[in-house]
Amino acid sequence: MTVSEQDELLLNAYLDGELDAMEAARFEQRIASDPALIGQLNTRKALSAALRSDLDEDLPPPDLRRRILAGLGEGGRSGDKAPWRAMAASFLIGALLAGTASLGLLRSSPSPGIADAIVSAHIRALMAPQPIDVASSDHHTVKPWFNGKIAFAPVVEDLAADGFPLAGARIDVIGLEPTATLVYRHGNHVISLTEMPRAGAVPSSLTAARGYNVLAWSDGKIGYWAVSDTATDELRNFVSKFQAASAGP
């Protein structure tokens, strides 16, 4: 049973949600009294359903993402041969299981297993659609969000006035322990600041792993790790601003 070409376009537009409310209402009235239109509408609905029927199986192979990231290392800009992102996921698992650093990456780090896992968590977060679980620049929102999720009260500061606006926070699991990670933005860069209650166990240090700088320090109660791909000076600047703000007035 055929309909006019004009009606066919209208039928499609109706089905595709492209009609405004008035047009749609008017068209629905016409459909109700026109079996040819009803038939064409149902046929098109069946077609949509048939086309979408195997979407759940229509997925890329699980390692495509890894291969793409590895390919960027080879085909990307010169000077970059390391498929570093490709290893991020296995890296984190490895660090958690072994509890030790991947050899040679963090030679000078005092607590390489942790720094490694923290860098991995940062990389993992950048690969996710959003590097944060809670998006807020308000430390009055972020701080209570951690309640009940981790076993201590993290220090939360917004450093927007210093050029490091707080973007939000997430929970990272480091060495099987949930930790508080604050996420700051600085230009195009993301800074992850992970806090763990490890009093005094964190000597101040600067290490580099896979293109990321990691600055660690402790305030006697909490150990801090700041991770970013931003320049070393910028990261030092961030840390000093954070320390100044958390030291209070």
Add this chain to the structure above:
Amino acid sequence: MSVDDTSDKARFAEVFLPHLVDAYRLARWLSGSRADAEDIVQEASLRAFKSIRTFSGGNPRAWALTIVRNTSYSWLAKNRPSAVVLTGDLGAAAEERLERADASDPAPTPEAALIAKAEAAEVRQAVAELPVPFREILVLREIHELDYRAISEIAQVPIGTVMSRLARARRLLIATLQRGEP
């Protein structure tokens, strides 16, 4: 590794990678094969990475799909030059099939029931027979559920063309599937 390079990768991971499933599906429907889709998505990823700085913060999904669509076209032109129709004409065989379908004038209810029963492989085969310019519009609408405006931007044709190609693609698929054979 330079700082710029690292931040390009972070940006690529933020903008392009979340749409990998969409990218793969579009490439698979356009190329008709899983293996070819992987090649196309890999190539599209590299293109996206190289031009990540030109992404100015619009809709990242549409941006990613545009790159995949363009890569699919160039990939098909290079690797399947004879098998693929890249023009906007439906072709004589398809036109004839449409005319026959219109002439046979089947009752509406059995039509819908037949299509609902179609196997996924049968549906893919029917879609594969559409010329690519019709196929891409159908897929962007049915699989990616984009609106006409977004489709017109990705496929780089006016909205009127989106509508007419979508109408013909659907009509042709219905004609093919209700017959049970191409």
